[in-house]
Amino acid sequence: MATLFYRLGKSAYRRWPFFIAAWLVALVAVGTVAATMSKPMTDSFSIPGIPSEKAADLQAELFPNVTDAFDEASVNVVVAAPEGHSLDEPSYTKAVDSLVADLRALPQVAPDAPITNPVDAAQSQRQAMLESARQSGTPPDVAKANAAALSPLTPDARVGIISFQYDVETVADVEPATQEALLDVLEAARDNGLTAEANGAGTSAMSEPGASSELIGIAVALVVLLLTFGSLVAAGLPIITAMIGVALGLSGITAMTAFMDIGSSTPMLATMIGLAVGIDYTLFILARYRTELQHTDDREEAIGVSVGTAGSAVVFAGLTVLIALCALAVVGIPFLTAMGLAAAATVLIAVLVALTLLPALLGMLKSKAFGGQVRKYRPRREPDGHIVNNGVRWARFVGRRPLAVALLVVVGLGALAVPLKDLHLAFPTDSTASVETTQRQASDLMAEAFGPGREGPLLVVVDATDVAEADRSAAIGEVTAWAADQQGVANAQVVAMNDAGTGAQIMITPTSGPDETATEDLLADLRDGQAGIEAETGTTTGVTGLTAITTDVSERLSDALPVYLAVVIGLAFLLLMVVFRSILVPLTATLGFLLSVLATLGATVAVFQEGAFGLMEGQPIVSFMPIFLIGVVFGLAMDYQVFLVTRIREAHVHGYPMKEAVVDGFRNSARVVSAAAAIMTAVFAAFMLQDEPIVKSMGFALAVAVVFDAFIVRMALIPAVLYLMGDRAWWLPTWLDRLLPNVDVEGESLDRPHLKGRSIEDELDDLTAESNEVQR
CATH class of the missing domain: 1.20.1640.10 (Multidrug efflux transporter AcrB transmembrane domain)
Incomplete structure (x- = not known):
């Protein structure tokens, strides 16, 4: 090679x-x-085969005109009158009417879009639901509770929600000009004395990195x-x-x-x-x-x-x-x-x-x-002419107390990994967006006024095709009552029936937010009870909705992690065994990686989830961050392992004993590896300045991972372990040595005249000569 x-x-x-x-x-x-x-x-974060996707398929079968949850470019404009006032006061009613007119005039909004003043919408909705309840025999108190659960207006009429959808096929089709126009409309509403913020999938493009x-x-x-x-x-x-x-x-x-x-x-x-x-x-x-x-x-x-x-x-x-x-x-x-x-x-x-x-x-x-020189490199030399730089000093320091250094690294990184036990994975929502964004402010206002579950409802799809026609209504009612009786449910009601009367959609409003563990527990309880209610009613049910889909994705990611680790570590171990022609060196490399990645995840949980040191507002860790972090960090960790240890092996191949080989490897590569790690740390850390939670958390985790793995594991733990193992580090069974291909990473096959007939001391002198003497 x-x-x-x-x-x-x-x-x-x-x-x-x-x-x-x-x-x-x-x-x-x-x-x-x-x-x-x-x-x-x-x-889209959907995964074929997860329970929520199967329920979504059932929904599409019963309700052919339904839109995929991820394709709905929905917008919720949350408006509020000042403290002590209400939206039904004439002055604020006029301001909301003006806001509604401006929203209807937005680009990409259909001319006949049902955008209504929340005061009028709440009154019409309440009357319609009470009339429907009278016809169906629903008790008045249940009908009133259902109306209140879906009402776009708070009981005191101070806060209202104006919901609509852009007339586009997918969320990605919403144009930046439309986003800007919505922001202008919100600003105009604020000028009229209202508090006006917006969130929803249709606003996702508002914060461009x-x-x-x-x-x-x-x-x-x-x-x-x-x-x-x-x-x-x-x-x-x-x-x-x-x-x-x-x-x-x-x-x-x-x-x-x-x-x-x-x-x-x-x-x-x-x-x-x-x-x-x-x-x-x-x-x-x-x-x-x-x-x-x-x-x-x-x-x-x-x-x-x-x-x-x-x-x-x-x-x-x-x-x-x-x-x-x-x-x-x-x-x-x-x-x-x-x-x-x-x-x-x-x-x-x-x-x-x-x-x-x-x-x-x-x-x-x-x-x-190498033109435009701005500084000269004048390293100190020992009496024998060998260069002494910081890499040499550090390698010799580790060599004096290798066992102590190794134990200190293991204990220190192990302690940093402790917060990992409280890891909570979820997908980012408007409630976890930056506090400066209109999405977050709308989410906070909605949760305060209507309850945290208003933003993350669950949807139970009921298929009563196999139920006798006369019993379908009762069967759907039983499923609704079963859902309402679950712990953590604020309200459950039928929100849609298909034309044939064979299918229903039951909306469940949780008492907790979409990114809270209580909502995940509610979803698990619903799934656990599905078989029982299906057997009792003869229906087929499924739970879907954005909250259910993202929760299922998080669970699938967690389940896939062991398989992923086995594949990555197994293949990389074989690759490193070919490079280093050793079993112990690849083994210590992978174990060191596991230590650094566990410490990284622990630190990320402490800072991002627990809000340690007040650096970040506490919120769940993005679901796919751990598995992606493991993939990226493993690759980067092996980068440093290859660059550092190949120089050590190169010295060993040319006859150096282990201690001298480690020192020589650090003499020639520690400076460059440190520079590379510093660059990676800076590149990754800079992404923490973004508002996007995914990017921010990934930037932090990757930066911390580089620090842990490059400067602590590769620069301290690995040389300490190599010192302890000595020449045994390069042990490889003879039969395996014959099977492995010789890739010659060290360049033994190259014709290099300056190495011919030279002693080890002469070679070392040449390899470490002053770099600034080269002025071509």
């Missing part, structure tokens, strides 16, 4: 115009497809790279190549919407990962190129060796990330599969950019690759 990449690097350097042109053509081609064939992204996070991450990365290379040109190369890779990846994701559904959060997550690994992979090869220039004046040879050695490590590091991300498809969740594959494609592009575009750019720049 080293020989193959050696030739690739030299070819890209020598024929740089062709390689650069090829990348530009790819950018233009993919961008053209994205611009001409792309479709809107979706926020900006580019500030990416810019902050790039700025920090540039500073770190400038400190690492001391050159403006060299510092800019990883940034440029990473941005090209991300641009191509995002264009590809947009283009793929023409062929498959892709979630709206996918581009942001792909950007996080693509930007971070794109910078890191280029950084590792560029740093090796600078080192190789100290041994030869032939730049083409230097880049060939760099791509053959560091490039091989990049490929295997990238493969671990690809395995982790592509394995998300094993879970069988469509939106998560799309997210994983999109991020994996971005990582693959980052690997290809590092292997081909970087050498081509170096071929174009020639002697200017």
Whole structure:
């Protein structure tokens, strides 16, 4: 493999115009497809086969005109009169009428949309329900309770809800101009003395993420790279190549919407990962190129060796990330599969950019690759000429007390993992949005006025086709009474019957909010009692609705986690065994990862769910965050493992005993790995500035994970364990050694004249010579 990449690097350097042109053509081609064939992204979180989806299918069968819950671009405008006043006062009635007229005039609202003043709507609804109750024989007190449960107006008439839907096929079809117009309408209502806020699926596009996070991450990365290379040109190369890779990846994701559904959060997550690994992979090869220039004046040879050695490590590091991300498809969740594959494609592009575009750019720049020097690197040397840098100092410090360091890391990260026991997974709702958003303010106002369950109703679908016609009404009534008797139900009533009288929809209003555990318990109780009520009434029932669907998705994600872990860890263990030709090194690598990811999840629960230190308002953790975090962090963790330990193994292959090999590995790679980890931390942490809960929590978790895994596990625990194991770390059964392919990540097969006939001491001196002496 080293020989193959050696030739690739030299070819890209020598024929740089062709390689650069090829990348530009790819950018233009993919961008053209994205611009001409792309479709809107979706926020659907459904999974075929889950109970709520089966109930939704039953609903569609009984009610053919029903709209998919995720496609309804619904809007709830919550209006309130000032304290001590009511909406039925003449002045506020006039203000609400003006608001209703403005809402009817919004773009993408059907001309005949039933948008009504909540005072009038509440009165009409109450009269209609009481009349229906008289005809059906429903007791008056039950009829009044049902009317109050669905009323768009509070009993004191101070707060009202104006509900409508945009005339679009899916939520993604709502245009930004429509969103802006709604905000203007709300502002006009406020000018008339009302409190006016809006939420619902139709408002989901109101908070568009900006580019500030990416810019902050790039700025920090540039500073770190400038400190690492001391050159403006060299510092800019990883940034440029990473941005090209991300641009191509995002264009590809947009283009793929023409062929498959892709979630709206996918581009942001792909950007996080693509930007971070794109910078890191280029950084590792560029740093090796600078080192190789100290041994030869032939730049083409230097880049060939760099791509053959560091490039091989990049490929295997990238493969671990690809395995982790592509394995998300094993879970069988469509939106998560799309997210994983999109991020994996971005990582693959980052690997290809590092292997081909970087050498081509170096071929174009020639002697200017390390131009614009702003600082010189003058390391201290020992009497024998060996460089002593912070990596050496740290490796020797760990080597003096390896057992103590290992125990301290295990105990410390274990303590951070303790809050994980209280993990609560849920999907983000308007009630968990940022407090500055109109969605959150509308949600809080609605919950205070109408109760928290108003935003997250459950829907029981009843199929009475097999029940005798004369008994259907009674059977549906029994199901309704059964649902109303469940603990945590504020109200249950029939809200729709099909024309044939064989199907009914029963709306259940919980006493708790959609993201609370009490609502999940209610859903579980309903499911547990389904068989009994079906046997008693002869009906077929199912529970669906947005709350039920998202709860089922969360449960499926939790159930899929062990399978996912087994696949990822198993495949990655085999890959690392091929790279390091060892059993113990891959084993310690995966165990270290488990420790860091558990600590990361614990810290995320403490900060995001429990609100520790007052940094965040407490809210449930996004349901797919743990499984996606595990996939991404495993890949990144193996990146650092590969880059750091391959340098240690390289020294060992050339005859160094374990202690000297560890020190030499840190001497040559700790600085670059630390820079790479700092860049990743900055890129991920910058995404915490976004208002989107998914992006914010993912940014925090990924940043913390990099800190834990790169600086604590890889820089402290792994060297401590290697010191304790000694040369036994490279043990591999003879029979297995014969079976494993020799991928030669260390570049043993390369013809490197500067190593011929040299002693170990001479080799070490050359490998650690001053980097700033290279001024081409």
